[in-house]
Amino acid sequence: MPQMALSALFWACFALIPPASAQTFGSSYTSTAPRDCRVKSAGNGVDDSTVRVCPGKAGLVVVISEDDLREAVSVGHSRAAADREPAAETSFGPFNSTTHTVEWRAVDGKPFAIIQRWHIADNADEDKNGRPIAKPLLAVTRLPPGAVCHVAYVDVKANPDANELARKAADEIARGFTCGKDEVKVIGASGRAVELAKRR
Template sequence: MSHKSTKLMVIAVIALTLAGADLPGAVAQGAQNISSYTSTAEKDCRTISQGETADDGGTRLCHGPAGLVVIVSESDLRETVSIGRTRKAAENEPAASAWFGPFSSTTPTIEWRSAEKGRPFAMIQRWHIADIADEDKAGRPIAKQMLVVTRLPPGAVCHVAYVDVKANANDLAREAADTLARDFRCGTDKIKAFGVSGRATELALP
């Protein structure tokens, strides 16, 4: 190899190194991320408090991967879902008070995103948001579906992005989890509609 070729190769390597230094999380995001699944169905969880009325479903504790616990609470026909190493930790996270104005509920499957052989860094769950402006023949609000991306410890647990199911594919929610969750600052960064906004994300975002 000529001296000129060697010099050009060295310059190229330096340029690539510097480019990587300017991209936070570039190595982690470039790695292969995988999904695993757990259930928050009542039969798979433990009830830790009962609601006093039919509109108050109480609270249940469910098991997640890597020692995480999931707290699902319902009050006034609105659910919240939070994650922590312990029940107390989960109940003190921002996600524990992240409820929506319209009536809302979750489906019982959680998708966990993690790097290969690593702890999960984000979760994805499907929500149903009641749309009082769109009623069925019986006068009941028709629910709009949305995927909620939530960041996980270390750091605070909070919603990161909302993906409208009707307007987007599930892969887009995984992309939001993989690219946004780890560096998202709860209470500082703004939750965003990821991809094409739809009626569900319009109802969810203030």
């Protein structure tokens, strides 16, 4: 085979080999439905606040604390660890709740962020029965190593591609985000859900 043909064949084969530094991003999912978690009383004996401790990925647990019709979601290697994270103290001013599906973003199989859909009550927009209509928001939360906190919000109604925007935010922002220093990013078009999320 002529030398030129051999050279062309070599480079053609080389081009098919992915770079050693290429990272593979992916998603997996877990449930925070009460049937899939350990449900406990908050233990203060005053109200009906509850805590759900739900299995996550890579030895992590998702801890959802509900009090006064508001939730906080944190992640750690144990409930105690999750309770110490900034996310454990983060909720929104209006009544709110989360859906029962958690999306885990991982690189090469190691999770670094979660994405979860929140529903935030809008007291200025009521249904025919006078109940606030909830506005959907995707929250991106960074994971250990380092602190656990919200890093980005995506308004679902304002962005038809909200899920993709949230994944992109997780992949590009979460690992380099410094909790307590960096400001939570609003990704894509802002809308009513983002306005409500900023009310503390």
